Amino acid sequence: MKAGTISRAAELLGVTQPGVSRAIAELEKSLGFLLFDRIRNRIVATPEAKLFYAQVQASFLGMDTLRATAARIRDHGAGQLRVGSLSALGSSLVPRAVRRFRDRRPDIAVTLMVLPSRDVRDGVASGAFDIGLAADEIDVSGVLHQPFVQPRVLCALPLGHPLSEKELIGPADLHDLPFVAYVPEDRARQRLDRIFAEAGVKPRIVVETIYAATVCALVAEGVGVGLVSPYAVAGADPTRLVLRPFEPEVQSRSLLILPLDRPKSQLVRDFIDCLMEAR
Numbered sequence: 001m002k003a004g005t006i007s008r009a010a011e012l013l014g015v016t017q018p019g020v021s022r023a024i025a026e027l028e029k030s031l032g033f034l035l036f037d038r039i040r041n042r043i044v045a046t047p048e049a050k051l052f053y054a055q056v057q058a059s060f061l062g063m064d065t066l067r068a069t070a071a072r073i074r075d076h077g078a079g080q081l082r083v084g085s086l087s088a089l090g091s092s093l094v095p096r097a098v099r100r101f102r103d104r105r106p107d108i109a110v111t112l113m114v115l116p117s118r119d120v121r122d123g124v125a126s127g128a129f130d131i132g133l134a135a136d137e138i139d140v141s142g143v144l145h146q147p148f149v150q151p152r153v154l155c156a157l158p159l160g161h162p163l164s165e166k167e168l169i170g171p172a173d174l175h176d177l178p179f180v181a182y183v184p185e186d187r188a189r190q191r192l193d194r195i196f197a198e199a200g201v202k203p204r205i206v207v208e209t210i211y212a213a214t215v216c217a218l219v220a221e222g223v224g225v226g227l228v229s230p231y232a233v234a235g236a237d238p239t240r241l242v243l244r245p246f247e248p249e250v251q252s253r254s255l256l257i258l259p260l261d262r263p264k265s266q267l268v269r270d271f272i273d274c275l276m277e278a279r
Contacts, residue, residue: 001045001049001053005042005043006020006021006024006043024036031052033046033048034046034048034049035048035049035052036049080108080109080110080111081101081108081109081110081111081130081131081267081268081271082110082111082113082128082129082130082131083098083110083111083112083113083129083130083131083132083133083271084112084113084114084115084119084120084123084124084128084129084131084132084133084134085112085113085114085115085120085132085133086114086115086116086117086120086133086134086135086212086254087114087116087210087211087212087213087214087232088135088212088228088229088231088232088252088254089133089149089229089231089254090112090114090133090213091114091213091232091234092231092232092233092234093149093231093234093275093278093279094112094133094275094278095112096278097271097274097275097277097278098110098112098274100274100277100278101270101271101274104270104274105267105270108267113129116210116211117134117135117137117138118134118138118139120132120133120134120138120257121134121138121139121140121143121257124143124257124258124259125142125143125259125260127259127262129259130258130259130265130267130268130271131256131257131258131268131271131272132256132257132258133148133254133255133256133257133275134254134255134257135186135187135188135252135253135254135255136187136253136254136255137185137186137187138255138257140255140257142260143257143258143259143260144257144258144259144260145255145256145257145258146255146256147253147254147255147256148254148255148256148275148279149231149253149254149279150251150252150253150254151229151230151231151251151252152230152245152246152249152250152251152252153188153227153228153229153230153246153250153251153252154227154228154229154230154233154243154244154245154246155169155174155225155226155227155243155244155245155246156215156216156219156225156226156227156228156233156236156241156242156243157219157225157241157242157243157244158219158220158221158222158225158240158241158242159220159239159240159241159242161225161242163225163244164242164244166244167244167245168244168245168246168247169244169245169246169247170199170246170247170248171195171196171199171201171248172199172201174196174201174203174225175201175202175203176202176203176204177203177204177224177225178203178204178206178223178224178225179203179204179205179206179224179225179226180205180206180207180209180215180218180219180223180224180225180226181203181205181207181208181209181226182208182209182210182215183208183209183210184208186210187253188227188250188251188252188253191250191251192227192250195248195250203225204224206223206224207223207224212228212229212231212232213232213236215228215232216228216232216233216236216241217236219241220236220237220240220241227246227250228252229252230243231252256272256275
């Protein structure tokens with residue numbers, strides 16, 4: 001197809017002309033259709049041959065891509081990093097880690113997905129993510145896990161809220177106030193519910209959500225007050241929120257999770273270093 005003639009093909013391949021003719025005949029027999037018509041001592045590719053040749057070219061391009069990928073993995077590692085993160089860290093700590101990582105490995109593309117913790121866990125377990133950050137209420141079977149950060153939560157108040165006059169917020173301050181809460185299965189929500197029950201107070205829950213960023217946005221809109229991780233407020237508008245310490249202490253705990261039975265690549269090790277530095 002490239003050479004145009006059997007004789008030229010034989011020269012390029014370093015074989016005899018009969019050898020090329022036999023190879024063509026064997027391929028035609030194997031395929032079940034003719035590749036060339038013989039017209040006035042010339043060979044002309046059939047329509048079927050042109051279709052088949054297009055697929056052959058695509059296959060060779062695919063092989064070239066595989067060779068290039070192998071070289072990139074050999075020289076630079078896996079070539080891309082897939083990270084899943086819960087919302088509370090996905091707008092602050094993880095972007096800082098990505099910036100550090102990109103400074104050190106500018107040739108590596110990063111995919112960052114901000115998802116509910118259970119979806120992050122499932123993605124890591126299935127191999128869709130190389131590394132994940134999730135809240136501590138996830139099912140940790142099928143993944144490697146270790147504590148990552150457990151910051152003390154803060155009380156988020158709309159700008160101008162009466163409680164913003166106070167330096168410290170306690171359970172009694174939130175009794176019967178409109179409250180933006182996490183969903184009941186959230187561990188921080190469960191710890192907070194116990195604190196409220198022990199204090200004999202009950203905030204008026206007006207919205208439940210799984211996302212820390214949504215809590216901040218709802219508080220900023222004046223829907224209610226909420227308790228959030230300090231990492232979650234990094235992307236919020238500071239001119240619309242007031243943050244105050246909450247007592248007694250409630251921690252928002254997260255885990256660093258990795259696929260089970262898969263050795264950590266050098267890229268994963270490098271990114272974990274960046275995560276630790278960004279805390």
